[in-house]
Every structure is written in C-alpha cells, then in structure tokens.
Amino acid sequence: xIDRYDSLIVTFTTRLLVPFIQIFALYVIAHGHFxxxxxxxxxxxxxxxxxxxxxxxxxxxxxxxxxxxxRWLGAAGLLIFAGTGIVPLFFGSAYLDYSGLPIxxxxxxxxxxxxxxxVEIGIAMAVLGILLTIFDHLSGWDR
Amino acid sequence: xxxLPVLLVLAAFAxxxxxxxxxxxxxxxxxxxxxxxxxxxxxxxxxxxxxxPNIVSGVLxxxxxxxxxxxxxxxxxxxxxxxxxxxxxxxx
Numbered sequence: 001x002i003d004r005y006d007s008l009i010v011t012f013t014t015r016l017l018v019p020f021i022q023i024f025a026l027y028v029i030a031h032g033h034f035x036x037x038x039x040x041x042x043x044x045x046x047x048x049x050x051x052x053x054x055x056x057x058x059x060x061x062x063x064x065x066x067x068x069x070x071r072w073l074g075a076a077g078l079l080i081f082a083g084t085g086i087v088p089l090f091f092g093s094a095y096l097d098y099s100g101l102p103i104x105x106x107x108x109x110x111x112x113x114x115x116x117x118x119v120e121i122g123i124a125m126a127v128l129g130i131l132l133t134i135f136d137h138l139s140g141w142d143r
Numbered sequence: 144x145x146x147l148p149v150l151l152v153l154a155a156f157a158x159x160x161x162x163x164x165x166x167x168x169x170x171x172x173x174x175x176x177x178x179x180x181x182x183x184x185x186x187x188x189x190x191x192x193x194x195x196p197n198i199v200s201g202v203l204x205x206x207x208x209x210x211x212x213x214x215x216x217x218x219x220x221x222x223x224x225x226x227x228x229x230x231x232x233x234x235x
Contacts, residue, residue, distance in 0.1 A: 032197065033194075033195040033196065033197055033200055034195075034196050034197055036197070037200075038203065038204070040214075071226060074218075074222055078216065081211075081212055081215055085208065085212065095209075096209055096212070109191060109192055109193060109194040110194055112192070112194065112205055113193060113194040113195055115204075115205070116193065116200060116201065116204040119208065119211070120200075120204060122215075123211070123215055126215050129222070130218050130222030131222075133225065133226060134221070134222055134225045137225050137229040137230065138229065
C-alpha cells in the first residue's frame with residue numbers, strides 16, 4: 001500500500017494536474033479520427049493520471065479508479081471490442097465489419113466511423129484497466 | 144577464452160544479416176512490394192470508405208481490426224497473468 005507523499009508541492013501539483021490530464025485523455029480518445037491518437041494512447045494517458053494519484057496522494061485516496069473495479073473495466077473494454085465485432089454477424093455482415101452495425105440513421109462510411117469510435121472506447125477501457133491492475137498488483141494494493 | 148565460439152557464431156550471424164540487408168528495398172521506395180499492394184488502396188479509399196481523415200485510425204480499427212483485437216487480447220492476457228501470479232492469499 002502506497003501512502004501519501006509527504007510534500008505539499010507534490011500533492012498540490014497532482015491535484016491541479018490530474019483533471020487536465022484526464023480531459024486531454026478523453027480528447028485523445030474522441031478525436032482519434034481526426035488527429036494522432038486513439039484508444040491505446042488515450043487509455044495510457046488516463047492510466048497515467050491514475051498512477052499519478054496513486055503515487056503522490058496515496059492509494060487509500062483513490063475513489064473511482066479503484067483496484068477492484070479496474071480488472072472489470074479491462075474485461076468490459078475487451079468485451080466491447082469483441083462484441084462490436086460479433087454484432088454485425090447477426091445482420092448479415094462479416095466479423096468486425098462495422099457497416100453492419102444496427103445503428104439507426106447511419107449507414108456505410110459514417111457507420112464505419114462510428115464503429116471505429118466504439119472500438120476505440122473499448123480499447124481505452126481495456127488499456128486503462130489493465131495498466132492500473134498491473135500497477136496495483138506490483139505495488140501491493142491488498143497488503 | 145570460453146566465449147570465443149559464441150562471438151564467432153554472433154559474428155557469422157551479423158555478417159549474414161548485413162549481407163541480406165543489401166537486398167531490402169529502400170525506405171519509402173514506391174516500387175517496393177509493400178507499397179504496391181494494399182497501402183495504395185488505403186491511401187486512395189480510406190477517406191471515402193471510412194470517413195476518417197486520420198488514415199492510421201481507419202487502417203488500425205477498421206481494415207486491420209482483427210489485428211487490433213489481437214493486440215487488446217494480448218494486453219488483457221498480460222493483466223490477467225499478473226493478477227494470477229501476484230495475488231496473495233489466493234487458492235493454494
């Protein structure tokens with residue numbers, strides 16, 4: 001278990017920075033169609049914000065990205081990706097062919113772009129959950 | 144010198160690699176087989192077929208989605224492996 005780092009500068013800077021890091025991570029995920037970025041990068045930045053809180057403010061402070069939730073988040077992200085691939089099979093398309101997704105008012109290329117966004121969100125969840133899971137186990141959250 | 148055989152094998156392998164490297168196409172060569180086949184198709188059609196100005200995202204998540212799914216599974220497997228190995232007080 002990592003405790004609070006005993007320095008006002010470090011803890012204050014962390015509290016100041018973490019919201020901006022997380023907003024930037026969401027931007028990287030959502031804007032992956034138009035600029036460099038995507039699920040892997042955004043998930044890694046989100047995980048970096050979680051790691052910053054764990055290292056400087058201590059693991060007992062963590063309220064949302066908790067140890068017990070992260071493994072489920074990783075599994076859910078992978079399931080979103082695989083499920084997005086499986087759903088088109090029931091509508092006559094190939095595996096991972098997003099143009100077969102049953103989303104109303106969208107078709108063809110726009111539907112494929114939407115499918116990419118869904119998949120990127122799943123990748124980000126998986127990367128965030130798994131990175132924090134590995135860190136928590138290496139640092140001994142449950143000890 | 145007990146390491147001499149190892150060094151000899153390594154030197155021979157390096158010589159083999161350097162010899163084979165001469166046959167590789169130049170970086171960015173238009174005539175290279177890798178640039179003749181699907182990448183030209185991606186560059187020409189990605190914008191209209193996937194509607195993503197970032198071609199990398201289109202190729203990564205759509206054209207090569209199966210590959211990306213495999214990468215995610217690898218990350219997930221790494222996490223599960225650490226969970227199994229490092230968890231304390233589990234089943235014995």
